[in-house]
Amino acid sequence: MxxxxxxxxxxxxxxxxxxxxxxxxxxxxxxxxxxxxKPKVLFFPAPLTCVRPLLWSPRRCDCRLPHGESALSSLARLLLGAGRSLDVCVFSISSFDLASVVLAVYSRGVRVRVVTDSDYMALAGSQVGKFRKAGIEVRHDQDTSYMHHKFALIDGSILVTGSLNWSAQGIFRNKENVIIIKDIDVVKAFIEEFEQLWNEYDPTKYSFSPQK
Missing domain, CATH: 1.20.5 (Single alpha-helices involved in coiled-coils or other helix-helix interfaces)
Structure with missing residues (x-):
């Protein structure tokens, strides 16, 4: 036709x-x-807000702290979104709030690994002991230089990095920044760095009787 x-x-x-x-x-x-x-940026210091409603139910809390949005609550909510893995590589981890977030993620069965600095994890207020007590594997450097990184990887696809140490000083007093990146190439580079450190800081490779 x-x-x-x-x-x-x-x-x-x-x-x-x-x-x-x-x-x-x-x-x-x-x-x-x-x-x-597109990268997102959080700036600190953050207002003093309560993040407990994000962690436990009931979601309401009777504390007197404000419960509004802040850079801290945004960071906490992002970390809590981990579904498969959370790799933390941070120089100083003394924030009770962020440590509680990490423990909450781990309690759901998410694989959590932590790399930190040997000197600062031994200071008063460090939350690293709580991680180990809960069963989270923690590795650290064994030399005089600092493990000075400040980043976390969520599900191997989201990078959280910047100047912020996970401490009350950094969160509530210092001028700090956190940038959230999903670019595949950038995330891959940080994954490789984390894995390199994780292997380097394997405790089976430690020397407990270093030669002087």
Whole structure:
């Protein structure tokens, strides 16, 4: 059957519309992906807010601290979103709030690993002992230089890094920053760094009688 010129033109218009719609769909997906991968930044010091409603139920809390949004609650909520793994590589970990977040994540069966600095994990107020008591594996350096990194990896796809130590001083007093990155190449580089340190700080490789 021969189609009329009008029929062919109608088919061409219809096909063009479909292609345009498909192209528009993929354009929207691309824009959405770019937005999702765009880095987000949190600035500290944070207002003194309670994060306990994020950790335990009932979600209401009778403490007198404010319960609004803050840089701390945003960071806590992000870390709590870990579903498979949480790798923490932070110089100083003395914040009760962030330590409680890590413990809450671990209690759900998420794999948690911690790398920290040997000197600062021994100071008063360090939360590292709580991690070990709960069963979280912690590794640390064994030399005179500092393990000075400050980053965490969530599910191997989200990087949390910046100047912030996980301490009350850093969260509530210092001028600090945290940047949240989903760029695949950047995240991969930090994954490789974490794995390198995790292997380097394997306690089976420690020397407990170093030669002077």
């Amino acid at each position: 021969c189609w009329s010129v009008l029929a062919w033109r109608s088919l061409a218009v219809f096909t063009g519309a479909l292609l345009t719609a498909e192209g528009f769909y993929y354009l929207l997906r691309y824009v959405r992906k770019c937005r999702e991968q």
